[in-house]
Structures are given as C-alpha cells and as structure tokens.
Amino acid sequence: xxxxxxxxxxxxxxxxxxxxxxxxxAIVCEPRGNDVLVGALLVPPLDAACAAGVIFFNNVGxxxxxxxxxxxxxxxxxHLGRIGEGTHRIETVVGEVTATIHGDGTISVENVPSYRxxxxxxxxxxxxxxxxxxxxxxxxxxxxxxxxxxELALARTERLTDVAWRIRMAVNAQGFPEIxxxxxxxxxxxxxxxRNFVLCPGKAYDRSPCGTGTSAKLACLAxxxxxxxxxxxxxxxxxxxxxxxxxxxxxxxKGIIRPTICGTAxxxxxxxxxxxxxxxxxxxxxxxx
Numbered sequence: 633x634x635x636x637x638x639x640x641x642x643x644x645x646x647x648x649x650x651x652x653x654x655x656x657x658a659i660v661c662e663p664r665g666n667d668v669l670v671g672a673l674l675v676p677p678l679d680a681a682c683a684a685g686v687i688f689f690n691n692v693g694x695x696x697x698x699x700x701x702x703x704x705x706x707x708x709x710x711h712l713g714r715i716g717e718g719t720h721r722i723e724t725v726v727g728e729v730t731a732t733i734h735g736d737g738t739i740s741v742e743n744v745p746s747y748r749x750x751x752x753x754x755x756x757x758x759x760x761x762x763x764x765x766x767x768x769x770x771x772x773x774x775x776x777x778x779x780x781x782x783e784l785a786l787a788r789t790e791r792l793t794d795v796a797w798r799i800r801m802a803v804n805a806q807g808f809p810e811i812x813x814x815x816x817x818x819x820x821x822x823x824x825x826x827r828n829f830v831l832c833p834g835k836a837y838d839r840s841p842c843g844t845g846t847s848a849k850l851a852c853l854a855x856x857x858x859x860x861x862x863x864x865x866x867x868x869x870x871x872x873x874x875x876x877x878x879x880x881x882x883x884x885x886k887g888i889i890r891p892t893i894c895g896t897a898x899x900x901x902x903x904x905x906x907x908x909x910x911x912x913x914x915x916x917x918x919x920x921x
Contacts (some may be wrong), residue, residue: 633652633655634648634651636648636652636657636675639678640723641678641685641686641687641723641724641725642725642726644675644685644687645687645694645725645843648661648673648687648689648694649693653693654915654916655915656689656693656694656916657691657915657916657917657918658907658915658916659671659689659695659905659916660689660690660691660908660916661691661916661917661918662913662916662917663913663916663917664905664916665691665916666836667691667835668836668837668839669690669691670688670689670690670695670698670701670705671688671689672686672698672701672705673686673687673689673692674686674761675687677722677723678723678920679721679723679728682720682721682722682723682728682732683714683715683720683721683722684705684709684720684722684723685722685724686701686702686705686722686724687724687725688725690834690836691834691836691918692833692834693833694725694856695772695833696726696727696771696844697724697725697726697727697729697743697744697770697771697772697843697844698771698772698843698844699743699771699840699842699843699845699847699893700838700840700841700843700875700895700897701843702722702731703843703845703893703896703897704897705722705731706720706722706733706739706741706897707733707739707897707898707899708726708732708897711899713911717733717734717735718732718733719731719732720732720867721916723884724744726799727742727744727745727769727771728744729741729742729744730742736864738894738895738896739743739749739894739895739897740892740893741843741892741894742892743770743771743843743844743847743890743892744770744771745882745883745888745889745890745893746768746769746847746848746850746851746870746886746889747768747855747886747887748767748768748851748852748853748855749767749768750766750767751766751852751856752764752766753766753775753803755799755803755806756806757802757803757902758802759798760795760798760799762867763777763779763802764779765799766840767803767808767811768848768849768851769848770844770845770848770850770851770891771844772812772813772844772846773810773811773812773813774811774813774814774815774844774845774848775799775800775803775808775811776815776845776848776849776852777814777815777816777817778816778818779794780816780818782795782816782818782829783818784816784819784821784827784828784835785821785870786871789837789911792816792829792831792837792870793831793835795816796814796829796831797831799814800812800814800831812832813830813831813833813844813845814830814831815828815830815831815842815848819847820866820868821868821872822868822874823866824866824868824874825866825867826849826865826866826867826868827867827868827869827870828842828845828846828849828867828868828869829900830842830845830869830870837870838869838870839869839870839871840871840873840875841867841868841869841871841873841874841895842867842875842877843875843893845867846865846867846875846877846893847877847893849865849867849877850865850878850879850880851887851888851889851891853865854879854881854887854889857886859879861878861880861889862879862881863877863878864878865877865878874894874895875893875894876893876894876895877891877892877893878891879891879892880892892913
C-alpha cells in the first residue's frame, strides 16, 4: 500500500482518500471485491502502546468506525500471531477503541463515545409518507426507525433496501446530510431483544447486526431510560447472527455513553491481490467513478 506519512490516523485517512483512493476501489470493488465488503487498512499507530491503527473503507469511501470490522480485525491480528488474548487498544479515524479477545473466542469492542443527537425526527419520504426516527452518532451517523411497517426477513432484503434508501435520501435532504446509515428495527426472531436491517453508505445491507449501529441503538435506549448501565442487549442481524451489547456512562448529564459490543469473527481466506495496470479494470469498477 502507499506510504501515508505521519500524523494521526484521521490525517492519514484524509491523505489516503485524496491521493490514493484508487487503491480502495481496487481492493473492495469488482472484479476483486464486491459492494458488501469492508476493508481495513492497517497503519502504524501514533501511540506506540496501541496494537494498530486502522482505516476502514467500503465501496464508496471511508468509514469513521466499523464495529464488526474491528471484531474481524482483532481476529485477523490474532490469526497472524500479532496479538493474543487480552485487551488491545486500536486507533481509528474517529478515536481510540479497545478490542478484547476472550478465552472462549468471542471478541468485545469498546466503541467511541456515542449519543443520540435528536429524538423523533419526522421526514416525508416519497412513496412511504411520514417516517419517524432518531438521529444518533456511534462512530458513524445513523437514522434509526422502529415504526416502518416492514417485515425484517432475509427474503425481503430487496424491498428493505429500497425503503431504507428512500429514507436516507429524504433524511439527507431534510436537514441531516451527514447521515449515511439507516437502521430499521423490529421484533427479534432468534431469541434476541431486537432484529435490525442496516443499510450501509454504498447501498449494501450489513450482514452483521452492525457494531456501530448497535452502539447507536444502545445510546437511544439509554437516553429513553429503557436500558440501564451494564444491562445486556442482544441485537440480531437480518441473517440472525447476534451481537451482545451493554454500555457505561461516559457523560450521563449529556447523554453520552461508552458502548461495548461482543461477537465473533473467523478468518476464512488468505489471498494475494494482483494489480496489473495493463488490466483496464485494474483499479476496480467503482460506482462513484
């Protein structure tokens, strides 16, 4: 990968986006990748006490933080023999997080401070009518909707993608242009507390329960007094996979929490990507090109 120089992870991420974005598209876009992938570029941490610095990216750009990506990152670093059981600090674009590898193979991630910015925002969505949701920050910006009238089932992902995308476009146009994730909630189907469908910035849905999305949900539950500090919440994905989350107060007076999510990840392949500039699609097929 290209040399990104010194500075914070956020500064190096800006350099990566401005000068070397073609590496991002080469890695996660077709023909080597696809729209659902999240990449994690390892960079030297600014603080030598951290295990790694990381820049997360997807098919349309950089991500501030990625919860399931951090779980995968920790599992990968362990697979490479770079870390073992215990707690490890990791620098991300939006701040420092910690990943703990437990003896049973699960991995928990303490995310950046998270909070609900606005409760019960009503937007007029073309084709859907009035939709109400909460705006929350948890390393990425979310619009969280419970009253959407949709069945959260894997067979319905095409419809759910259309609904969530319409909501995002309306939210962006009606006062919250920073929101790039839409999270639909419904009843649990596999023994959890809730099921979600999360549409990511590049219009792909999250196969996991979404780490930053679960963190945003915890922030909203905390703000409403529906979940206490230390109380467990199990979030199901559209696939039925689960994260268990809880929070501690970071600043209770301001409604800011420090969420932790716990799940699993498994290394399923090792690959060498070949970038041959004679190939007309060497740098990937990008939807933003």
